[in-house]
Amino acid sequence: MVQEEKFGEKDFQTIIGNLLRYGVWISLSVAFIGGIVYLIHNGNQIEDYSVFKENDRNIFEVIAAVYNGAIQGNGESLIFTGIIFLFMTPVLRVLLSLFSFLLEKDYLYVGITLIVIMIIIISISFGFSH
């Protein structure tokens, strides 16, 4: 008799664990490479971080600017790309949990996860109102 392996919670624990681990290492590698490029080009300059320059750009403008910069090999944009990857890791984790609860047919937790996703979307959309 063939025992059918159920794809269960344990497997998701492994997948989520791996996602978190590799997410961090990939993000940091990108940021590190960006850091080297940045230091090679700008290492001898002087920067004053004691005064805060407030921005008011919405998230999509920032991402577009970072993307364009990163393609041209700009160090700061590459660091920023790494940071955005890092921020994406927990988002992917939430999406994975949503998927996991759907497979388990745990609709209460599908709903709870959707609420969390909604709050994140609302936080992103604050960019439009500013």
Place this chain on the structure above:
Amino acid sequence: MTILTFTLIMILGAFLAGFIGSLSGLGGGIIIIPLLTIILGVDIHYAIGAALVSVIATSSGSAAAYVKEGITNMRMGIFLEIATTIGAVCGALLSTIAPTSFIAVLFGLTLIFSAINSLRKKEEHIVLESSPLAKKLKLDGTYPTHDGEVVKYGTKNVLGGFSMMGVAGMMSGLLGIGSGAFKVIAMDNIMRVPFKVSTTTSNFMMGVTAMASSVIYIQKGYIEPGICMPVVIGVLFGAMAGAKILVRTNPKKLRIFFACLIFVLAINMIYNGLNGKI
């Protein structure tokens, strides 16, 4: 100071912050902020942004291991993330309008609170019977011990814990910290979850909580790549080094030493904040 010198100093400082943060159980983010503002003269907004990035990196890194071992209560984490993310968004919005001196003083007070909390004696108190709401939300669970035994536990006072988590999220969004101290109080003292589960689940939640405020931080320009890069790398390796030492030594005496150190930093933050120097 050139960018290169500044970067090297920051990597070293962040390594130290990650190291102390991991040994004292306070997390690297909470130590990097006074280091950047008081010692290196960086504006507190940039310091908060860099701390938040390092919080996501260290918490995701260590959460990975605990999730795999099955210690983390993922249901509880996701349920409580509703509270922490709402809190975080409010906190981040508040930080964009709050005066710098207010943020500095609040940070100092949080630092003192966390330091005292890290010295508190921790008693294990497993409850077996869950409250009705906790049963409905399936918040009870099990976790494996070192000898492979499986320990069952129940959960109490869900609404109390949920509200405290909202506060934790708000502090996280306002100050760019993981606010582990608040999260552990919510789960440990209020919801009566075993210590091992509460610390790992708190760690698991930090990434999403921090992410909720990060969007607002990015838009307001808190995230300065030139500062974030050395800070993240330094804190992460410092935390890893700290974790290695933690396995081998008894952290009791170290904890008292670091708590005193943090107390001094906190007083400094409050003093500078009140004088408008930050």
